[in-house]
Amino acid sequence: MSAPTALPRLVITAPASGHGKTTVATGLMGALRGEGLEVAGFKVGPDYIDPGYHALATGRPGRNLDPHLCHPEQLAPLLLHGARTPVPADVAVVEGVMGLFDGRMGGDGFASTAHVAGLVDAPLVVVVDISRMARTTAALVHGLHTFDPDVRLSGVILNKAGSPRLVDEITAALEATGLPVLGVLPRDAGIEAPSRHLGLVPAAERDQAAGTVRRLAEQVAEHVDLRAVLALAHAAPPLTAEPWNPADHVSPPSPNRPRVAVAAGRAFTFRYAETDELLRAAGCEPVELDPLVDTALPEGTSGLYLGGGFPEVHAAELSANTALRTALADAIAAGLPAVAECAGLLYLCRSVDGVPMVGALDAEAVMTPKLTLRYQGLVAPTDGLLGPAGTRATGHEFHRTVVTPMSGDTAAWLVGGEADGFSADPAGLGHPTLHASYQHVHWAGHPRLAQAFADAVHDRAARTAAPDRPQAEQGPGAYDLDHHGDSDATEGLVDLAVNVARPAPPDWLRDVINASTATLGAYPRTDEAAKAIAAAHDVDVDHVLPTAGGAEAFTLVARAFTPRHALVVHPQFTEPEAALLAAGHRPARLVLDAADGFVLDPAAVPDAADLVVVGNPTNPTSVLHPRATLEALVRPGRVLVVDEAFMDAVPGEPASLAGADLPGVLVLRSLTKTWGLAGLRAGYVVGDPALVDRLRAQQPPWSVSTPALAATVACLTPAARAEAAAAAERFAGRRQALADALAPTGLVPAGDPRAPFVLLDTSALRPDRPAGWLRLALRDQGFAARRGETFPGLDASWIRVAVRDETTSAALAAAVVRCLG
Known part of the structure; x- marks a missing residue:
């Protein structure tokens, strides 16, 4: 076991939904980042939407901590992984779910914010909407503070405050609880995110989302004592858990790097960050596909992942993209391995509210006024794309639609003994290649599902490779001449793939x-x-x-x-x-x-x-x-x-x-x-x-x-x-610092580098691993390097790394050491 890891952290909770947890948590993340800190954002529970706002506030992927979707003992490792990916965070801020003690129905508080705060040993700060009460606020906080002797609050933030007299009255009453008031946020409807039928509108769908997050950060910075908040976070004890590592749970079944098209864009905003990380660790290359605008699958696609989102809201635009709908229907019919969850399920139906969709499933979807929101236990009734018969998993449903029929001839899952979703072999290959269901599954909690899907993707890539020609050696035409470094530098990663020296002009x-x-x-x-x-x-x-x-x-x-x-x-x-x-x-x-x-x-x-x-x-x-x-x-x-x-x-x-x-x-x-x-x-x-x-x-x-x-x-x-000449001199020094930092790892820049980047041959580091493994492993460590295999004369064992400051170079070298360890 490694030495305990110090991670300043705290959890933002509330008496119930609607008190402003997202407002305060997102604003706090942005305010701390504005202080120059690296902030990691997390959400208790399965919700995808709040982490989208967290990502805008922190500049790194928002992540979830859910002991139902993952195992309870995984939460501290997942927290540590998220806090060090893409770069080590100075502080972690966790937004709670519903009320402090609200969790899985019938579970005695299981998966509640209180439960998760205990699992990651983090201080709790409660946000209370005081717009409709005064001294009762203190009684409410006292009850939360004393209800469970194992759960103790560390501070209070008052939200939607009106007059100063009211704030003074409440603050005085709270003195009896012994809890400090860390901040008082005034009423400001302009900084609240609008809601939709499933909750908040996803950040990716809001043109003004960045401005909203900026205003949240400004409000919190002005009205919350950030030093006091940080002092609470630093009081959290070190964690003894090992950080979660996707490579410990899945492995590449072949040396190839088949592509998985992953639905993204405004219509498909729901996907756990660990899904992509597991796919990469299993030797796949996730490539984002926006069904609203892209007219074809990415070249070389060998798998398809359609996650959650709001296809019903964007139905007309999705339907208008007939080229992609046709391409998807044809690919799935030909046996392309495809996983579709919730929104993905709807998109593959014949129609949504009468609007034509892909039609890969013989089913119709319609909106209803009823919200389905629940945790589920899942069992695979037969051998399927995600595992053999009897495979068990945990999932959650979150929708206001109904699909008719609810399942195909073979169901994707049994849920409470009832058939749910579709498992199909549309190409007649003798094994299912399509899995579609309402159930969202967190693959970090069930990595064997990710491995099964990756195995199918690698198999598909091998079967569709040109005959009599190894897939990894396709000749001159195999080089993707249109690939550039910005494709490797996805959001949330430290960008060493693009050779632009600064993010914006002076x-x-x-x-x-x-x-x-x-x-x-x-x-x-x-x-x-x-x-x-x-x-x-x-x-x-x-x-x-x-x-x-x-x-x-x-x-x-x-x-x-x-x-x-x-x-x-x-x-x-x-x-x-x-x-x-x-x-x-x-x-x-x-x-x-x-x-x-x-x-x-x-x-x-x-x-x-x-x-x-x-x-x-x-x-x-x-x-x-x-x-x-x-x-x-x-x-x-x-x-x-x-x-x-x-x-x-x-x-x-x-x-x-x-x-x-x-x-x-x-x-x-x-x-x-x-x-x-x-x-x-x-x-x-x-x-x-x-x-x-x-x-x-x-x-x-x-x-x-x-x-x-x-x-x-x-x-x-x-x-x-x-000024440019002075910058060139700095580049030269930083390039040498990068070479010096990497030297102990065995990585030596090729040739005599003179530009603001270096080319590295990684083939000697772990010759037992397939070419390209280090670049993918570095992505899981939070670093984007430019792949080499698209340059004629190079292969996947080469990576190009941009010269950055000495701190970034040292962090990269440390990440390489972790990958080798």
């Missing part, structure tokens, strides 16, 4: 961008930006072209030229090759050797190559090719395209060809990386004026926005370039 640059919006009524003019680019690189203005980021420049190159023998030097940013392919070209690849440090030998480039694309410094290898190497590639009849997107992060830019008077050369630059402008799209081309003219002829009118042009001018002033 204040002075933001002011420039904001000021430019005053002229948005006029069409953009590139004159000033072109002059600024020319001045920065000491060339004439006809040598430059502002672009909407590097991506537009690659597209212009692909359209402007008709090479007979295009060649891309790899491993390299995949967008240039993707653009060439989209334009009808078939580029060859020159793949550099990791054993040589990804060094480029000019002699390896064929003489016939008439368009050559190379990155410098190269993404993902971080290698900086010497200027002389690139100059050796220049020759008559050849266009040399050099992607210098990260050159401004190299101190002194010693290898840059921008500004060099070299015929046949185009240098592509980006302002995205250093200045935090990924969402604005600002870049430019510098090079041979005849070639630049050909790009200009392909560029659509006004493709670069006025704010992007203003940012371009601002980022190329002498002061801004000096």
Whole structure:
């Protein structure tokens, strides 16, 4: 057993629903985060909606603590896991459920807030709505405080306070209880989240949700004594439990990484964070699918998970997406392993309230006025997708709909001896591939269900792989050239997958961008930006072209030229090759050797190559090719395209060809990386004026926005370039700090890294594990690294890691150690 873990924590409770637990808990999370603390948010019970607000307040996934859905002894491990994922939290705030002692009916308080607070040994703070009482507040608090001798309150927060006289009256009465009043929140209906037929409206469906959470945080920060709250949290004793780890409960059944499409978006907001973590630990790759907007399953989908949400609210939009409905119906009919819970069940029916849905189930769903909300015990009546006959689980129902019939020929579960849901083999494979039911199941409490589903997904992937070709070796076409780091950097993870240096531009640059919006009524003019680019690189203005980021420049190159023998030097940013392919070209690849440090030998480039694309410094290898190497590639009849997107992060830019008077050369630059402008799209081309003219002829009118042009001018002033140069020096130091932190783990950056990222070969760390295991394990530790297998020349054992501050590097190294342990 490891040493006890200190985790400051507290639980927010109330006498009953409606007193403001969510208001106070969410506001408290946001207020503490505003103090610079890392806050982990939790919800007692099965509710999915409140954790959505917690996630907005904390910037990390909201999680649930439910001793019915999981085992009681799992709650402390799950709390510790959530508190250290994606990064260690300074404090955990747990929102209770209903009233303090309200739990499972007939269970003597089982699964109540009091029960859970005892299981995780956390102080309790009670929130009381005082809008309709005075001294009785003290009697109510006294009763809660003394009802169960094993449950003691630690403080009180008064909510919806009116006059100061009323507050004074209540505060004086509470003195008899010995409990401190930690805060008094005034009436403010504007900070309450609106309700829906199942409770609060999910945060993902509220355009103003972030503003609501911000106002909650401001209210709590102003009216609650945060120091006193933190003192209570720090009084919680250390926990002796081991943190929960999904890899302890499931394992990959094959070395492949099959994709599972996971329903998301506004219509499907209900899913436990541990579901994705278990799937990853079982060797699957969850990929979010928004049924409101996506028209096809993600490429390579081998499994489908449709969780909870409100399809009945979005029925018209879901129905209008006929392309996806058809694709899902066809895939399920062909045997795609599919799990559908509650909202997923409704979506797979023929219709919801008469509106056509997917039709994978021969059933109809309708809204009713009756709320079904209950815990259930579940038993699998026959062998199914989630396990053999007799498999037992616990679940909960939460809906106002009825499906007719309630079950198919074979039920998904027996609930109290009654058939519930659908288990089916639509493709006639001899075993069920479809499981659909109202029952929500927390897979952390029943990981064998996750393992059974993952086994089916891996089996499906193996059966549908191209014949006579191993799935992991699909040849050139297997590289997903359209995959980028932002796909790996999902919400709640420490982002080491995207190479943008800052989350937002600096204040002075933001002011420039904001000021430019005053002229948005006029069409953009590139004159000033072109002059600024020319001045920065000491060339004439006809040598430059502002672009909407590097991506537009690659597209212009692909359209402007008709090479007979295009060649891309790899491993390299995949967008240039993707653009060439989209334009009808078939580029060859020159793949550099990791054993040589990804060094480029000019002699390896064929003489016939008439368009050559190379990155410098190269993404993902971080290698900086010497200027002389690139100059050796220049020759008559050849266009040399050099992607210098990260050159401004190299101190002194010693290898840059921008500004060099070299015929046949185009240098592509980006302002995205250093200045935090990924969402604005600002870049430019510098090079041979005849070639630049050909790009200009392909560029659509006004493709670069006025704010992007203003940012371009601002980022190329002498002061801004000096700031960028200073940042480049910091990158160099932080890159070395990252390498030093990782060295004891056995991870050594490839080659001679010079960019604000490093490429790491993980294959030697645990050769018994399948390629890619460490990246997935790091996700479960809360870190997003850029996968390597989408770069030609690399495989899943490679990861790219962005350079961040020394604290983040140390935390990453510690996470690697935990993964290896």
